Amino acid sequence: MDTALLVRIILLLPLTGAILTGVLPLFLPGLRTRETLIGSLATTMVAVPFLCAVALFVTFSGTPEVISYFTWLSAGPLELDFAYRIDQLSLTMMLIVTGVGTLIHVYAAGYMHGDSGFWRFFAYLNLFIFAMLNLILGDNLLVLFLGWEGVGVCSYLLIGFWFTNLKNSEAANKAFIVNRVGDFCFLMAMFLLYREVGALDFGTLLADPAALSSSTLNWSVLLLFLGATGKSAQIPLFVWLPDAMAGPTPVSALIHAATMVTSGLYLLARLSPMVLAAPTIMVIIAVVGALTAIMAATVAISQNDIKKVLAYSTVSQLGYMFMAAGVGAFFVAIFHVMTHAFFKACLFLGSGSVIHSMHHVEHEVEHETGQHIDPQDMRTMGGLKQYMPHTSRTYFISMLAIAGIPGLAGFFSKDEILFKAFEYGYSGLGGYAWFVWGVGIVTALLTAFYMARSYYLTFEGEPRWPLKDKVHPHESPWTMTLPLYVLAVLAIFGGYLGLPAVIKNGDWNLIHHYIGAPYGGPVAEPTLPPHGPGFLAIEWGLLALGAALGIGGVLFARAKYKTGGTAFDEVLRAKLGGLYGVWQGKYYWDELYDRIVVKPLLGSSERALSPFDKYVVDGFVNGIGWVTGALGRGLRLIQTGVVQNYALAIVVGVVLVISLILFG
Amino acid sequence: MELTLNWYLSLSAVLFAIGVLGVLTRRNAIIILMSVELMLNSVNLTLVAFSQSMGDVSGQILVFFVMAVAAAEAAIGLAIVIALFRKKVTVDVNEFNLFRY
Numbered sequence: 001m002d003t004a005l006l007v008r009i010i011l012l013l014p015l016t017g018a019i020l021t022g023v024l025p026l027f028l029p030g031l032r033t034r035e036t037l038i039g040s041l042a043t044t045m046v047a048v049p050f051l052c053a054v055a056l057f058v059t060f061s062g063t064p065e066v067i068s069y070f071t072w073l074s075a076g077p078l079e080l081d082f083a084y085r086i087d088q089l090s091l092t093m094m095l096i097v098t099g100v101g102t103l104i105h106v107y108a109a110g111y112m113h114g115d116s117g118f119w120r121f122f123a124y125l126n127l128f129i130f131a132m133l134n135l136i137l138g139d140n141l142l143v144l145f146l147g148w149e150g151v152g153v154c155s156y157l158l159i160g161f162w163f164t165n166l167k168n169s170e171a172a173n174k175a176f177i178v179n180r181v182g183d184f185c186f187l188m189a190m191f192l193l194y195r196e197v198g199a200l201d202f203g204t205l206l207a208d209p210a211a212l213s214s215s216t217l218n219w220s221v222l223l224l225f226l227g228a229t230g231k232s233a234q235i236p237l238f239v240w241l242p243d244a245m246a247g248p249t250p251v252s253a254l255i256h257a258a259t260m261v262t263s264g265l266y267l268l269a270r271l272s273p274m275v276l277a278a279p280t281i282m283v284i285i286a287v288v289g290a291l292t293a294i295m296a297a298t299v300a301i302s303q304n305d306i307k308k309v310l311a312y313s314t315v316s317q318l319g320y321m322f323m324a325a326g327v328g329a330f331f332v333a334i335f336h337v338m339t340h341a342f343f344k345a346c347l348f349l350g351s352g353s354v355i356h357s358m359h360h361v362e363h364e365v366e367h368e369t370g371q372h373i374d375p376q377d378m379r380t381m382g383g384l385k386q387y388m389p390h391t392s393r394t395y396f397i398s399m400l401a402i403a404g405i406p407g408l409a410g411f412f413s414k415d416e417i418l419f420k421a422f423e424y425g426y427s428g429l430g431g432y433a434w435f436v437w438g439v440g441i442v443t444a445l446l447t448a449f450y451m452a453r454s455y456y457l458t459f460e461g462e463p464r465w466p467l468k469d470k471v472h473p474h475e476s477p478w479t480m481t482l483p484l485y486v487l488a489v490l491a492i493f494g495g496y497l498g499l500p501a502v503i504k505n506g507d508w509n510l511i512h513h514y515i516g517a518p519y520g521g522p523v524a525e526p527t528l529p530p531h532g533p534g535f536l537a538i539e540w541g542l543l544a545l546g547a548a549l550g551i552g553g554v555l556f557a558r559a560k561y562k563t564g565g566t567a568f569d570e571v572l573r574a575k576l577g578g579l580y581g582v583w584q585g586k587y588y589w590d591e592l593y594d595r596i597v598v599k600p601l602l603g604s605s606e607r608a609l610s611p612f613d614k615y616v617v618d619g620f621v622n623g624i625g626w627v628t629g630a631l632g633r634g635l636r637l638i639q640t641g642v643v644q645n646y647a648l649a650i651v652v653g654v655v656l657v658i659s660l661i662l663f664g
Numbered sequence: 665m666e667l668t669l670n671w672y673l674s675l676s677a678v679l680f681a682i683g684v685l686g687v688l689t690r691r692n693a694i695i696i697l698m699s700v701e702l703m704l705n706s707v708n709l710t711l712v713a714f715s716q717s718m719g720d721v722s723g724q725i726l727v728f729f730v731m732a733v734a735a736a737e738a739a740i741g742l743a744i745v746i747a748l749f750r751k752k753v754t755v756d757v758n759e760f761n762l763f764r765y
Binding site: 637642643644651 | 687688757762763
């Protein structure tokens with residue numbers, strides 16, 4: 001089969017699925033409860049594109065292909081096509097999105113069982129996959145932006161999926177509005193690039209970025225990065241992601257961990273030649289990434305909501321990826337995107353499985369005692385291992401993977417990021433790389449600690465919910481545990497695609513050789529001077545340090561939380577004092593934004609815009625109505641009801657017309 | 665004294681003016697209808713006069729159509745007047761002002 005047809009199938013099947021599961025049940029209410037039909041249809045509509053993506057991957061020739069379907073916009077010199085680009089980068093992303101997407105669809109069929117919005121949920125999920133594919137396949141910035149906005153809309157719809165709860169709607173609004181800020185920057189970058197380059201397709205944009213003036217480059221890369229901070233949850237626009245956990249858990253796994261939030265990284269990797277030409281902005285990218293990573297990691301330590309921990313962990317890991325991008329190691333960022341998609345999706349789905357069964361406990365407890373417990377609060381969990389062996393096993397593996405235990409996926413990608421930061425500083429290309437590396441090392445330790453804490457609090461120790469002898473949670477159905485196992489296996493072996501440079505001198509770093517520019521891929525990287533023979537020893541040392549941090553963090557958390565319950569949290573609080581409060585308060589970002597953005601905006605609206613609306617806008621509209629009414633009241637007087645008056649009017653008119661003709 | 669076209673046209677104009685005045689000033693609906701007939705016939709007179717003076721019969725053919733329409737109009741008009749009379753026992757048009765504001 002030819003590429004154009006395959007790409008067409010890949011793009012159109014999820015859209016068809018969205019229409020079939022979203023529009024048809026709207027008119028045929030009988031279809032809404034056909035869960036098996038809807039679930040398998042929606043899953044097929046993602047699984048088949050995954051197979052097509054595999055076929056594309058296998059048959060890919062090595063040269064990028066651009067498939068243009070039709071002209072979208074044509075205005076003067078601006079000509080934009082619905083064109084899609086198949087190259088190593090988009091193939092990698094496509095495999096991740098459709099592969100993880102398929103697994104999460106299967107999982108969601110179990111998780112959403114019995115929900116009245118089952119059909120709606122799958123329609124949104126399919127629509128999301130369609131938008132995400134547009135984002136990663138688009139050959140120009142506008143098609144990318146179409147997907148960029150599309151995933152934003154789907155994210156909004158899915159965060160507010162249970163919209164009858166006002167809190168969820170507010171979280172959805174927050175996500176949408178915060179993203180709007182980033183999207184505005186993205187748009188400005190597009191306008192700037194169009195003015196300076198005259199085209200928006202990647203072929204032209206990336207042909208010779210050095211030819212652009214440095215101010216143009218700096219501004220456009222900075223604006224694109226700001227756009228990425230919105231979608232990929234970095235300081236200062238990350239505040240929406242923790243709140244986005246209001247959505248159903250499969251959504252958190254698919255959109256807010258594995259795929260959508262990584263689109264900012266994809267954007268930077270796609271435009272990597274341009275980013276590399278703007279070293280000033282790379283400093284900003286790396287420092288923002290590092291600060292986000294450590295900030296989110298410290299917050300994650302102090303959270304008790306299992307999904308909040310994972311959410312801040314996601315923000316932190318995204319910070320890692322931006323650190324990599326900031327030192328020019330875009331391929332490592334994509335590598336971490338991939339491994340993170342595996343273990344973070346598994347962790348989120350595992351937490352969903354836990355919440356699913358804790359819901360049951362919550363109902364029982366409320367029924368028996370009238371007491372209310374939060375099914376997401378780790379303080380009322382504990383000991384779930386004996387009830388949920390599959391969930392706990394897969395969660396454990398993924399926890400070890402994200403903690404950076406040697407041999408698992410997260411170890412390779414995270415250490416590669418730290419190594420690249422170190423190497424960048426070692427080569428003397430930028431002193432900031434040392435800072436980034438140092439922050440990364442500390443964050444690695446924190447990551448191992450808080451992830452292990454979440455595991456031990458949830459699955460080990462004694463059960464802590466009320467009536468723990470009478471009420472027992474149950475393991476989730478196979479539709480939910482099967483994806484967990486697949487993802488756990490990927491979380492073990494996914495890292496072997498990017499073996500570090502100490503092994504075979506980097507020749508076995510498959511992902512580097514696949515997408516890296518020196519090997520014919522689209523992802524550029526800086527040229528580093530050759531290092532002396534002693535450098536290999538340094539890298540071994542770095543690997544050992546990473547491994548020690550990961551193992552140490554996990555063992556420390558194990559010692560404190562395995563049997564002790566939440567007791568150690570109090571110790572931490574006592575030892576750290578105010579700092580712990582700041583962490584628990586999430587650095588008061590929300591309060592800050594509330595004070596400097598939301599409140600002034602609402603206040604000035606009430607004081608200035610509301611009177612304007614009331615008196616000027618409403619006055620204008622009501623004025624038109626009043627004038628029309630007054631005219632009507634005046635003109636109706638000529639309707640006398642006497643036929644002869646009308647006849648007279650006709651005669652006068654005729655006489656006037658004739659006299660005009662004769663004498664005019 | 666020769667009977668020229670102008671004589672016919674003058675007579676027609678006078679008849680038309682009488683008709684207009686009748687329609688505008690009289691209050692009896694039947695008289696108004698008769699005045700309308702008068703206006704129609706003055707037009708007929710003009711048509712015949714022109715037809716004669718120009719040697720073209722099409723004007724006279726048109727007159728037949730006008731007469732047919734006038735007959736129909738009179739029938740409908742009188743029927744309406746009868747209906748109105750049954751309602752109000754008068755044919756004074758000033759009494760019929762239902763469409764007043």
